[in-house]
Amino acid sequence: MxxxxxxxxxxxxxxxxxxxxxxxxxxxxxxxxxxxxxxxxxxxxxxxxxxxxxxxxxxxxxxxxxxxxxxxxxxxxxxxxxxxxxxxxxxxxxxxxxxxxxxxxxxxxxxxxxxxxxxxxxxxxxxxxxxxxxxxxxHTDPLTGVYNRTALNSAMQREWKLAQRLHTPLSILVLDIDHFKAINDTYGHPAGDAALVKIADCLRQGVRASDIIFRYGGEEFVILLSNTDTAGATLLAQRLRRRIRDMDCSDIAPNLRITTSIGVATLNHPEETPEQMLKRADDALYRAKRQGRDRVVTA
Incomplete structure (x- = not known):
């Protein structure tokens, strides 16, 4: 050029x-x-x-x-x-x-x-x-640098409307750190904060540029996946779960190993709202918790 x-x-x-x-x-x-x-x-x-x-x-x-x-x-x-x-x-x-x-x-x-x-x-x-x-x-979480819950609401509406207009799939992941309270209780809250930062960095490195990461709660993250069907979302969730499980956390605390549980949902039909899709992913997350943690469950 x-x-x-x-x-x-x-x-x-x-x-x-x-x-x-x-x-x-x-x-x-x-x-x-x-x-x-x-x-x-x-x-x-x-x-x-x-x-x-x-x-x-x-x-x-x-x-x-x-x-x-x-x-x-x-x-x-x-x-x-x-x-x-x-x-x-x-x-x-x-x-x-x-x-x-x-x-x-x-x-x-x-x-x-x-x-x-x-x-x-x-x-x-x-x-x-x-x-x-x-x-x-x-709209940014000051600790992890990813988007916060306020940003999630507007982003879901925007991506939902785009998916409706273009007739493309839309999926969402809800990810929760297993036994996070035990990390705080055993190693202290600074270690818990360091774990959240490390996980956010790991998620950023593992998703596409078009995927949007949010810190949803204390130890929960949400990832919004445009133009992604159930199979693609589940595949990504499994890859992220393994990446987090394999992280070296010795810089936070000796012998610390972090695992996550992830719920997956894909927009079912045009009448389903973003909030309903998020709830299905959240329900899938809690099924993953009940089934033993460190796993992915699809709604």
């Missing part, structure tokens, strides 16, 4: 310093664009608006935004052979990387125009990233 790369850093500079100064076309472009970009704090919406708004000056087929620190990747439009790539910085703060793509090379004039227009994006982009971090903080 042909790629022009640059780093864009903006030093605040008012467009008009004196009333008698005549605005250039570039300044007018930036002022118009700045007003449009103030209409949202939602990151993907902001980038879509920016892309659509600048097409009249810099035609392109698609864009790709990446912010490595937050694990963000947002794409719009289509990929193409040629691209221009910018690393965005505002007052020394990294704001990620933005790439435009299209079928023919960008001219020098278009690159200059794009750099001018990018200046209008940086302050709204910084605000959108701050808003994103605030939302993530409100």
């Amino acid at each position: 042909r790629q022009e790369q640059a780093t864009l850093e903006v030093i605040p500079n008012p467009a008009f310093q004196h009333k008698e100064q005549v605005a250039t076309p570039e300044q007018i472009q930036r002022l118009e664009l700045s007003g449009i970009l103030q209409t949202t704090l939602v990151l993907d919406q902001l980038l879509q608006i920016f892309s659509q708004s600048i097409r009249q000056w810099v035609p392109h087929d698609g864009f790709h935004y990446r912010y490595q620190d937050l694990g963000l990747q947002i794409r719009g439009g289509e990929r193409a052979v040629h691209s221009c790539h910018y690393t965005l910085t505002l007052e020394g703060e990294s704001l990620g990387e933005l790439t435009l793509t299209r079928r023919k090379r960008f001219s020098e004039k278009e690159l200059e125009t794009f750099e001018t227009l990018l200046c209008s994006l940086l302050y709204p982009l910084r605000n959108a990233l701050l808003y994103y971090r605030a939302l993530e903080s409100a």
Whole structure:
């Protein structure tokens, strides 16, 4: 892929310093664009608006935004052979990387125009990233770093509607640490917290990027599996159960071995609600507990 790369850093500079100064076309472009970009704090919406708004000056087929620190990747439009790539910085703060793509090379004039227009994006982009971090903080479990129970409710509704619209399967796992109270009683609560963190890391490493992990209760986790049928969900549950059982926990306490019980449920029919599916998975979990723990039971 042909790629022009640059780093864009903006030093605040008012467009008009004196009333008698005549605005250039570039300044007018930036002022118009700045007003449009103030209409949202939602990151993907902001980038879509920016892309659509600048097409009249810099035609392109698609864009790709990446912010490595937050694990963000947002794409719009289509990929193409040629691209221009910018690393965005505002007052020394990294704001990620933005790439435009299209079928023919960008001219020098278009690159200059794009750099001018990018200046209008940086302050709204910084605000959108701050808003994103605030939302993530409100929906994230502070101990394990996975999503919390509040986030689960909205995610289930979203994935349920998507499954209904696309006619794709949706499954859920409910996972509980066996004899967790005994870990706390024997080794202390710091050891229990360390065990929860280790299990969350193990789950993250064992699922797909599209799977969503939540801390549901004290020692319970829920994993939402889009486009996954019962067989796939059960297979994943067994793999996660074995990964956790085989973890080396000697850094927490000597001879500590952790096992888990997991309940699995898949959306049965269009009339079933997300809450009903979750309850069936939870019931399956408790059957796994009654049957001896360290096992997977499918609803």
